[in-house]
Amino acid sequence: MLKQTTQASPPVLKKRISDPRWVQILLIGLMLLFFTGFIFLPLALVFAQAFQKGWSFYLESIREPYAVEAIKLTLLTTAVVVPLNAVFGLSAAWAITKFNFAGKTALKSLLDLPFAVSPVIAGLIFVLLVGSRTPFGSWLGEHGIKIIFSTPGIIIATLFVTFPFVARELIPLMEAQGRDEEEAAVTLGARGWQIFGIITLPNIRLGLLYGMILCSARSIGEFGAVSVVSGHIRGQTNTIPLHVEILYSEYNFTASFAVASLLVFLALLTVVLKSSLEKQFQNNSLEH
Secondary structure (H helix, E strand, C coil): CCCCCCCCCCCCCCCCCCCCHHHHHHHHHHHHHHHHHHHHHHHHHHHHHHCCCCHHHHHHHHHCHHHHHHHHHHHHHHHHHHHHHHHHHHHHHHHHHHCCCCCHHHHHHHCCHHHHCCHHHHHHHHHHHHCCCCHHHHHHHHCCCCCCCCHHHHHHHHHHHHCHHHHHHHHHHHHHHCCHHHHHHHHCCCCHHHHHHHHHHHHHHHHHHHHHHHHHHHHHHCCHHHHHHHCCCCCCCCCHHHHHHHHHHCCCHHHHHHHHHHHHHHHHHHHHHHHHHHHHHHHHHHHC
């Protein structure tokens, strides 16, 4: 009786495919050149100009009353806009990923509308809707409600240009996770808020925070839409970017760069938080 013997085939060695060394050096060099010329050098110049007249002048520039009011208004706007956009983004992402309904594709497309429309156009739209010369705006004025050239107008304009950020972070995340865990919880008798609090929210919390960070960064730095609806009233409707623009137009360059450095600090803080969340995303993906 013949015995059939089988020999294990030798392991296939996977050849590592990589670009030539000169291509790697060229690409890395171009990247470093771009970052140096368009990011690092401008940031360094901002701080150089901000401290050109010394530390005392820098502190005086960011402590003067108009600058303080601009900082307060910017923080107030961000504090209102970010939670509202978090609720809206979470609701939109839940509806799009958990339900099938007519107009679902159109809704997903409309989420990108603020990215396609210029912020200046967005500001003009609100002026045409609730301005003092419009029927609705005049009716609001008769009842003592002022939208344009006031804080509510700034909040509404900022809300419009920033509302896609949270939803756009959550939709692909929730689509990738699917509905299996929620459906299993329903079969076990769990209710809507129990499913959301125990299953859905823990799974999307990092994406939600990531979207809120991006939303806050855009809220702080928004200029176009806010510039149209604010009226540039010093001490009342000027945010930090508008205050910087006014100082620069008045040739008060050092003070304008000093206030602008606050935006740079906030941007760097956003980058740090963003990097921290990305590391947590990677760690969670490795665990699963």
